[in-house]
Amino acid sequence: MPITLTSLYEIVLKEGSRLPERWHYELEEVEKILFQSNFAKLEKSNSQNISENGSIFECYCNHQQRQTIFITCSVEGMTLDFNEQSLLRKHNEFAAKLHIELVKAFPAYNVQRVPAIKRGSGIFQYTVFGDGTIKELDLEKIVFDAKSEFQRVTVAETKSNGKLLLLDWVEHLSDKDDNYTSVLCGLKRGLSYRGKTILILGCGNGAVLHQLKKLNPRMITMIEKDEMVLTACRTHMRSCCGDSLDQYDSENHKVIVGYCLEYLHKYANEGRQFDYVINNITEVPIETPLYAQTNGKESMTSRSKWQHIQEVFSQCLKVIAVDGQILSHIASDGNHKGIEQFEHCMKELGGKINVEVFNTYVSSFGEIWKFCCIRKCNSSTKD
Structure with a gap:
């Protein structure tokens, strides 16, 4: 399975800034940026998908580069979900460029980007910290993986902690x-x-x-x-x-x-x-x-x-x-x-x-x- 990389962007109005009267037209600014990078709006997205609370959902694709961006736009702000089958370096280069363009286009907003999430690499690399937030593992090889009567039992080799025991994909103990x-x-x-x-x-x-x-x-x-x-x-x-x-x-x-x-x-x-x-x-x-x-x-x-x-x-x-x-x-x-x-x-x-x-x-x-x-x-x- 090809590796899919995902970068998430959050565009939120800065504290003290005034909400634009035509807030949903901010989507047009994003569209201009994407069109410059050879993205096209999906046909089914041409008639904007508007939810009951006024949120707008749209999807843009760059088929040649195998890139997809899903956008959710509401009065509170906007989120972008950028997916791509690519090398991490190449993905990060484009993701950083897109971040700069979004910052320029929305001076009244804070624009934040979550680092790339990797999917389809053969070994799933994510679990959670003890407070429920996302954590990326450094697994190199699965040496044991089976489901018992009670739970999934996995032993993996890691880059930094030797072998690691995971129960239902939650870390329980490592060599270190x-x-x-x-x-x-x-x-x-x-x-x-x-x-x-x-x-x-x-x-x-x-x-x-x-x-x-x-x-x-x-x-x-x-x-x-x-x-x-x-x-x-x-x-x-x-x-x-x-x-x-x-x-x-x-x-x-x-x-x-x-x-x-x-x-x-x-x-x-x-x-x-x-x-x-x-x-x-x-x-x-x-x-x-x-x-x-x-x-x-x-x-x-x-x-x-x-x-x-x-x-x-x-x-x-x-x-x-x-x-x-x-x-x-x-x-x-x-x-x-x-x-x-x-x-x-x-x-x-x-x-x-x-x-x-x-x-x-x-x-x-x-x-x-x-x-x-x-x-x-x-x-x-x-x-």
Whole structure:
């Protein structure tokens, strides 16, 4: 498939500038610029497509250069979607020239261009940061890609972070994310695992298990629902998991393929307790309110995620020892509203707990990530 490059332009009236009386005729200025570059309006677009709110939609093509521009024009401003099958250098040259021409034509407007987005390159290169904004990856080769019962599991080689594990095309860990594991486990804070019992929820990449096995714990129990993740990482990401996933059972560790919540309920009913519970299965939604409202209706996706978070932590509190700790990731530092709602969820758990929050930069995420340590209030503050 040929690579398609897309540049987006936004033309918005400058603050304090007066709206032109014939605002929709600003489209004529763009048309002049495009005609000079051998673009022609599509026939179906000759009778302007006008929506109920007065917005105008038009399409222009330069067939010889395989270029297309879609325009949306409204009283608030104008957006251009410039698509081209071309080399990146050639595309950027024309896109920059078009940007200059638009700036000249609209002195009362701010004209901004989003850098080129690449499509059809064979390896999809886009995901999102923790706040939901677009992020471009640097994947060079896919070494494993399959869909399990639960999710799409992918391992890719990258230019800057070695091999990278993606679950449903969201980064989870790379060869160079030791910081993530160290902060999640409290290793940089000097937590001691010697002679301790540990419950790991998720972390199917094996990195946490591999690190903690070196610290002489009494017993590590790890629960991961997706065996495909375990298999993919055991085969392709041994720099993270070492040989720790080669065997699921030894004298000081046990890997269980199953649902974490089911085992949390089971252990709570049995009265079983752990010195540490390490949680990596909760996902803080990128949404503003708790149980976000959409068109006046509650978002069930958001609601189920927050309910899941509360249920996981509620059960974790039942299985940690009096002086035990729950160690967990939270979310991207940029997901401000999600973090606020996470704090609200912690307060809603009932019972008194102490929550400490820690930050670290995660290389493959390209951003700062938040983690926490949770203790019961009647526990000692000593590590």
